[in-house]
Amino acid sequence: MGELIGYARVSSVGQKLDVQLAALKAAGVSDEHLYSEKATGTKRDGRQALDDLLTRGIRKGDTLVVTRLDRLARSTRDLHNIAHTLTSKGVGLRVLEQAIDTTTPEGRMFFTMLSAVAEFETEIRKARQREGIDAALAKGADSPFKGRPATIDGEMVNAMRAKGMTPSAIAKALGVARSSVYRYLEAAS
Secondary structure, rough: OOOOOOOOOOOEOOOOOOOHHHHHHHHOHHHHEEEEEOOOOOOOOOOOHHHHHHHHHHHOOOOOEEEHHHHHOOOOOHHHHHHHHHHOOOEEEEEEEOOOOOOOOOHHHHHHHHHHHHHHHHHHHHHHHHHHHHHHHHHHHOOOOOOOOOOOOOOHHHHHOOOOOOHHHHHHHHHOHHHHHHHHHHHOO
């Protein structure tokens, strides 16, 4: 039997880890096997404690213990990647508040179903958002989606070009990409 390895995370500096750490300790995780950090869960970058845990902190037979799935990962893809890493290393996952324990067949099934539901919710939300954008774009000129405002001053480009400046020199002077100047000049002609 392996060790219980705990992971706790809060998203901002103002939040406290105390409640999660107490729950992990109550579940049997010892102090030397606790990993914790204050970092956003929306991205994997900057989550050094999680990276350390996944690369050096776990061994075959261990069980990773977290209080809730959203403390471990915020996206389905990230969750599946972490679960794949754990499975490939022979490490189980136990989520205290959601009664998930992948060391049992029932726990693996529940974890898979919960992941599928979360992914379904994400896809439904994306579809609704796309429908709303498409409906707004169909309004034409009345659409709230006008695209990104131009970052190039057309009058300045024309004036500089009239003075004989090259597109590269204009781009450098205005602090914009050369391709933007070319695109503007092409559209203006």
